[in-house]
Structures are given as structure tokens and as C-alpha cells.
Amino acid sequence: MNLRTTFPRVLAVAVAGWALLAVPGLFLSGAWWPWLLPDLAPPIAFLAVPLALLALCAGVRDRVRRRWLAGALAVLLLAGAGRAGLHWGALVPGGGPPPAPADALRVFSWNTLYWDTTDDPAAFHRFLRSKDADVYLLQEYLAWRGGTHAEIDRLAALRAAFPGYRVVVRGELVTLSRFPVVATPAVGPGQATEDRSVPWRERFERNKVLRTDVDVSGRVVSFYNVHVPVQLDIERSPLSRGFYRVVRETDAVRKEHFAALLADARANPRPLLISGDFNTTPAMGDLDGLRGAFSDAVAASSSALPVSWGPGPLPLWRLDWTFTGGGLRVHRYALTDPGGLSDHRGQELLVSPAPVALRADRG
Structure with a gap:
């Protein structure tokens, strides 16, 4: 040779x-x-x-x-x-997000990995309380039993751990708010589950977006709690036809949820925040609609390589995202250690609505 x-x-x-x-x-x-x-x-x-x-x-x-x-x-x-997936702005000296006003909102968004069913419930609630957020956007309020997702009942413990918070639940999505909740309109496929008699399995599958409109000192801010379904079934062999059937069917479901979320958020005139586990990386075109219509909160991050998920001590994928619109400003954005409670990092944010006069000046 x-x-x-x-x-x-x-x-x-x-x-x-x-x-x-x-x-x-x-x-x-x-x-x-x-x-x-x-x-x-x-x-x-x-x-x-x-x-x-x-x-x-x-x-x-x-x-x-x-x-x-x-x-x-x-x-x-x-x-x-x-x-x-690089945040090029973090590599440029200077700049950075605007200073936060004293009344800025603390938001914590996190995929909990089957809630507290695989952890010590006390440690789980201590971790959440340590974030001292005004609004929590939490995903995977469920368990994994017998090879499938299963309903859980942990709301009494959650309310005891967060006295004074309003608790909103749709399927596997939970939003907590220190501020009054004025509306919880269903989004997209979730509209078919407004009837309480709908079985939990259907509510879980159809509700992948939980919109909560919150009254923040006289201003209504919309929070979208999101968990887009994962693309594949890792329990199936890539050599089987069923593996690819699941990918094809899930792609259609993902597109339906993305389209519904984008349509609802675009039609929403209020300051808004869209956050959660999108099971979508920076390389995927699935997020193009949201990235084109709203601002990626990573602009307020100091990390050049924001990553939120991956096996082992070094995550390589960013699957968790936050977008803002309607004049909602981001003063801080960080992906933080989950303390061994989940395979997803949490998203911690400091945000505030732009003053009404400022928004009007900008058209």
C-alpha cells in the first residue's frame, strides 16, 4: 500500500x-x-x-x-x-442583555424526567423551591410503568410545597404561577380534550402545549409550556419496519404541534414566552418557523455552546429552548445543572415586559 x-x-x-x-x-x-x-x-x-x-x-x-x-x-x-448550535454572540466582547428592572420575573423551565417517580420526592421539591421562580414551566408530570407512560397524582404534594401558587395542568404539562391566572386557552390538538371525561392517555398525547395567561401587575403575559414528542422509539430495532413507521408518524404529530403553537403565538398580541423541551436540535429545520417569528432567549446567555441534554457529564445536544415575543425582554438566560434529578438541564430566565410607551415607539 x-x-x-x-x-x-x-x-x-x-x-x-x-x-x-x-x-x-x-x-x-x-x-x-x-x-x-x-x-x-x-x-x-x-x-x-x-x-x-x-x-x-x-x-x-x-x-x-x-x-x-x-x-x-x-x-x-x-x-x-x-x-x-454555537452562540456566536458570547464570543464577542461587550454587548449583553439589557439590565433587569427590580420587578423582573424569574422563570424556570424544565423537563423533570418522570416528575418525582424516580427520585426522592422531598429532594425533588427542594430543588424546585431553590429556584424561587415566579413562573415554573414543567414537563413530564407522569411516570414510566410497564413500558409506557402512566398517569400520576402528585398535585396535593405540589400545592403543599408551593403555597400561594396557582397550578395549571394539561396532560403531562404543569405551570405554576405566583401571579393570578386569567386564562388557559387550549392550543391545537389540545382543544379536543377540553371535556374532562376524555381519558388521560388522549389528554397526554394531544396536549403538548400549555398556554397560561398571567396577570403580572396589570399586564397580561402569556406563557407557553411545550413538550414536543421525541422522534423515535429507542425500544425498537432500526432493522425493523416498525422503527421507521414510528418516525414517520411522529414526524406528522410533531409538525401538527409546531404549526398549532406557531399559529397561536403569532396571533397573540401580548408579551409572550415559549419554553420547554422541543426534542429538536439547532441543526433541525423544525424550529425554523419559531426562530423566524420570535427571539431566541440564548441571546442573553454567556455560554458559547448552550447544550441541555446528553448522556454522561458532557451534554452535546440542545433540545430545550425558550423564545420570546411581544416586547418581552430577556435579561438572563442560563442552562443549569439538574442536580441528578433529570437528564435535562433546566432553563433559568429573568424577563420583563417592555414598557408600553417603548413598544408603541417601536411600532
Whole structure:
């Protein structure tokens, strides 16, 4: 084997292979259900892989081949930069979010991982209380039993742990508010479960958005608590037809919830916050509608690589997001350690509605 001629060929195959993964995703992500699977790659790979291959180009002695490979990788690097999940603003000195007023709201959004059913309930409530939030947006108010999701009854304990808070529940979603709740309009598929006689299973499957309108000192602010279904069933083998059937069917369900959320939020004239577990990474096109219509709270983060989920001590995926609109300002945004209680980091925010006069001046 002649390493001098073999190495450039192997490198060229690697570059072509990465191009086949990275380039079609620019057009197919969010539009074609099979692309949900390649989109599961850690987003940072869209920078790390081209950079690693670019470094290997130094070992190619043929100048013409080296230039062609380096040029192709530069294009792939640029194409993937926006999908890697980096918060480029954190790398730029200065700037930052506006200072918070004294009456700014503390918000905590978190996927609890089956509530307290796998933890010490006392430790679970201590962790929540330690956040001292004005509004809590919590997901997975349920248990995992017998290989499926199951209903739980923990509201009495929750109210005892948070006296004075208003508690709103839809399916697996729970919102707590220190402020009066003025309305809880159903969103999208959840509208079919307004009748209390609807079985819990149906309420769980249809309610993936919980909107709660809260009266904050005379201003109504809308909070959208979100948990978009995960793309695949890890209990099924990728070699089975059922695995891909679940991906296709779930993609349709995800699109329905995304569309309903976007339509409701766009029609809402109030200051609003949309937050939760979207089971969607920065590389996926599923979030394009929300990202185009509302502001990503990560702009107020000091982290260059905001990540919220992943096995082990180093998460590689950002699945949890917060968006704001209607003049709601974000003064702080941080993804925080769940204290061993969940595989998702919590989202901690400090927000405030813009003054009415300021919003009017801006049209």
C-alpha cells in the first residue's frame, strides 16, 4: 500500500461522505421525515468534523489535491456554522442583555424526567423551591410503568410545597404561577380534550402545549409550556419496519404541534414566552418557523455552546429552548445543572415586559 496515494483518496471519500450528510440537510431537514434520523447527530459535529478533516489536509502532499479538498471543506464549514448550535454572540466582547428592572420575573423551565417517580420526592421539591421562580414551566408530570407512560397524582404534594401558587395542568404539562391566572386557552390538538371525561392517555398525547395567561401587575403575559414528542422509539430495532413507521408518524404529530403553537403565538398580541423541551436540535429545520417569528432567549446567555441534554457529564445536544415575543425582554438566560434529578438541564430566565410607551415607539 502506497500511503502517499492512498491517504488523499481516503480523505476525499471522508469529505464526500460528510458532504452527503451535511449538504442535503440544508434542504431536507424539517421537510422530509427520514431526515429526522441524520439530524440526531450532535450539532457541534457540523463544525468539528470539517475542522478535523481540514487539519488532515496538511498531510496531503499534492498541492492541487490539497487545495481542492481544503476548498470543499471550507464550504462545508460555512454551510454548517449556523447549524452547530454555537452562540456566536458570547464570543464577542461587550454587548449583553439589557439590565433587569427590580420587578423582573424569574422563570424556570424544565423537563423533570418522570416528575418525582424516580427520585426522592422531598429532594425533588427542594430543588424546585431553590429556584424561587415566579413562573415554573414543567414537563413530564407522569411516570414510566410497564413500558409506557402512566398517569400520576402528585398535585396535593405540589400545592403543599408551593403555597400561594396557582397550578395549571394539561396532560403531562404543569405551570405554576405566583401571579393570578386569567386564562388557559387550549392550543391545537389540545382543544379536543377540553371535556374532562376524555381519558388521560388522549389528554397526554394531544396536549403538548400549555398556554397560561398571567396577570403580572396589570399586564397580561402569556406563557407557553411545550413538550414536543421525541422522534423515535429507542425500544425498537432500526432493522425493523416498525422503527421507521414510528418516525414517520411522529414526524406528522410533531409538525401538527409546531404549526398549532406557531399559529397561536403569532396571533397573540401580548408579551409572550415559549419554553420547554422541543426534542429538536439547532441543526433541525423544525424550529425554523419559531426562530423566524420570535427571539431566541440564548441571546442573553454567556455560554458559547448552550447544550441541555446528553448522556454522561458532557451534554452535546440542545433540545430545550425558550423564545420570546411581544416586547418581552430577556435579561438572563442560563442552562443549569439538574442536580441528578433529570437528564435535562433546566432553563433559568429573568424577563420583563417592555414598557408600553417603548413598544408603541417601536411600532
